[in-house]
Amino acid sequence: MTSSPAVSRVLDVEAIRKEFPILHQQVNGRDLVYFDNAATSQKPLVVINALMDYYTGYNANIHRGIHTLAEKATKAYEDTRHTARAFINARSEQEIIFTRGVTESLNLVASSYGRAFLKAGDEIVISGLEHHSNIVPWQIVCEATGATLRVIPILENGELDMEAYKKLLSPRTKVVSVNHASNSLGTINPVKEIIALAHAAGAVAVIDGAQTGAHVAIDVQDLDCDFYCLSSHKMYGPTGTGLLYGKRELLEKMPPYQAGGEMIKDVTFPKTTYNDLPYKFEAGTPNIADVVAYKYAMDFILGLGRENIAAHEHALLTYATERVSALKGVRLIGTAAQKVGVVSFGVEGIHHFDIGQMLDSRGIAVRTGHHCTQPLMDCFKIEGTVRASFAVYNTKKEIDQLVEGLERIINFMK
Template structure:
């Protein structure tokens, strides 16, 4: 389990926090909703919802070049989010924060732009066996185009990466290492300092998929010394369709534009075009203004509660859930790494994961079933998919009790 510092920890009032999430106050199939699909997307607090409403009701306008009052208000709110994310990730400067549609878009940006400039025939790209498809497929497409090679860090039986194998894979041909900070399927927290140090020793760059880490782990991209870090707002209480890419200035300045259009240019003529400075060079067209404005409130929500406090509560839930799941006959935990975020996958012998999900839903318990966009990982374990329960700050022990009771009934019924 991830360690939590004792210094700033305080006990959160979860019942008060739940009041900030209107969607939780409902019944599903006649039962109180227990929402354990947070690794797919978290629910949104009132302050995020209110920010969206305020934008559309009060100052809906396109940003940057407008000189009228609404445009200036919208631009100010939009750029405030960039500053907040710069502080949240501890980038060296706010210009290193590029707004995107989310983690997938951010990874595609780097694969397309960095790859076009720096990856050549015979070069190597390393990904891990824990990766989401969005951190595999863009590199496969790039490798095919550039005649580069993909290498894969193997996964141990407990769901941790084989770091000794990784250090044997890496070479002077390695140009990019793309790994997640935390696994969406298993919750495993990867040893990024070890990975980044080894990559940089051979001159390789490192992209981190931070989608699953953002809500749970204190982030400091300068301390990590990663070259790129990708996040999605909807994974940490923000809106869907918004996210960001952190990149080191020196790399972003050397990379060509990802998309072209308005905003990413300084001057355009039929004899040639001059591109804009970062971050705007990578933000072509009208962005998702409302959701990026609301993203600031998601960061504010996390900061108000404190990541240390959120992590402490979630680790208690994870420990409680693992203990409960371990009492169920024929249930096998999938992913038992020592360092995890609040995600637990499992299977039950003789019962299809899809059936388990449907039967839990009948009791108001929402879990995710399937391969979780990690088919290579599932294949390495010799399984088709899992049931995944993932916990957030608003979840409770009593909700976990409902899941455990439901699973017990499922086993009894199906057996």
């Protein structure tokens, strides 16, 4: 295998890299290698410029103002909703609710849907691969309603045990909430099948798409999920925003999550009527600037083509898996057949913190620790892993640099 930086026949990765100013810097005396994309991706100039344009050109509060700037800001904000609808193929823009990101989206569903429709004896099914943000909100709902949490176990390779999942389902199952891809291991879950099984049992299906938004094409109608959650900052967009997709008929019957301006139709002291979707769930002045810029991030992804991005990242994943697993003492954690660009591993006799620090001293950014998935780490009987996660701007040459850094520390410690 060659070490040429461009691995895709379609994407010009060197040209893409030029769109990301942050990548062109030295960290600790070496060219930055950014492999912490599962935590947050870097931002292209179109996104940075969109923020700049908003604040220098048309910052105003949205929806209620009649002046020109308010009109412009409102249009830009709603343009993002328009793009988001197409991005995930929702039926209507009313099904797109802007939130602070996946964490808030999951909390919204757990709190609003969960408290309104769950009762003692009901069951919520999550999986052993979940991020704490898809565990704790449901635990809180369980405490409030008397529902219980059931967990789909995982197999040794980091895939979900689908047979066990089928056995967990029963008429008591009211919610199934799983991630589309695992942040710790990269496993892509068979969500379409998971959703169909959930529906057959009479449950609603919630999908955490934090790790798929920038990497996998998403079609909520094809998946037939009831809710889908995205974070902008993991999709080349700004931090602090994201979305919740919900089927309209479900969103209609759910009570508001937060109350304030924007989410109301009429307020009198005896009674308040709520605004229509999606505004019922967007109380207060939203994160306008970041939502506006989020559109440019989605357009950036669509412009490159999700299939092309996936092909490039898959090539990186294959190359990294091959090279890293060949190193002495390395144990790969998560070897599912279908994965996004995440390589998680441990090295025998060397603590992951030491590896992380050592790589950082060579300008390589990886994540070390439990990745907010402590139950998953317990399952593998480890404290944490070193995780390298890839984005469209990463190259094979950077993987070579990672391997070189790992070789140095492994040789030193032996």
